[in-house]
Amino acid sequence: MQGTLLSDSELVNAMIEGDDSAFQEIYRRYWYKLYMAAKRKLIFEEDAQEIVQDIFVDLWERRSQVQIKELSSFLFSAVKYSILNHIRTRIVRERYSLDSFGMESQDANDTEDQLALSDLNAAIAAGLAMLPQKSQDIFRMNRLDGLTVREISARLNIPERTIEYHITQSLRVMRQHLKDFLLLIMAILIVN
Numbered sequence: 001m002q003g004t005l006l007s008d009s010e011l012v013n014a015m016i017e018g019d020d021s022a023f024q025e026i027y028r029r030y031w032y033k034l035y036m037a038a039k040r041k042l043i044f045e046e047d048a049q050e051i052v053q054d055i056f057v058d059l060w061e062r063r064s065q066v067q068i069k070e071l072s073s074f075l076f077s078a079v080k081y082s083i084l085n086h087i088r089t090r091i092v093r094e095r096y097s098l099d100s101f102g103m104e105s106q107d108a109n110d111t112e113d114q115l116a117l118s119d120l121n122a123a124i125a126a127g128l129a130m131l132p133q134k135s136q137d138i139f140r141m142n143r144l145d146g147l148t149v150r151e152i153s154a155r156l157n158i159p160e161r162t163i164e165y166h167i168t169q170s171l172r173v174m175r176q177h178l179k180d181f182l183l184l185i186m187a188i189l190i191v192n
Helices: 008-016 020-041 045-061 071-095 111-129 133-144 149-156 160-191
Strands: none
Touching: 008 020, 008 071, 020 045, 020 071, 045 071, 111 133, 111 160, 133 149, 133 160, 149 160
């Protein structure tokens, strides 16, 4: 197949019939353009790459079900909505991150939810254990005991900027350590 000589609509029709070389040509024509569009809207390059890859995987897997009138519009719309979903998910994760971890669910009657909460508490404890002792103490005072930066600074006789640094570093480590559990938390919160 001479993919470069075919129009987008001809490539789409061939792809729908299962022609993987047509799909490869669509990928070659659009991957970089879609990636650059996603990269302009997202903070992390890896997120942009993942979104574009997911769009192409979905396109190939659903090729017999999708109805594409104009390939370029279809792909750029897919990027747009994937970015919106990605940002929405990130906001939800942030909203329910460490502030919500200290609260125990009072109506978690379901055994699976209780086990998941137990696993999460263990993961939080393990994440805290990865931090230096001073960072652990500051993190606990701020996030679990609810003390402000100023109160912690006065209590430990450490500059506020140092306290803020420890909290920022601790949050970074905890978010990375707990990223697998964030989806679990969202699922539990949505169900309850």
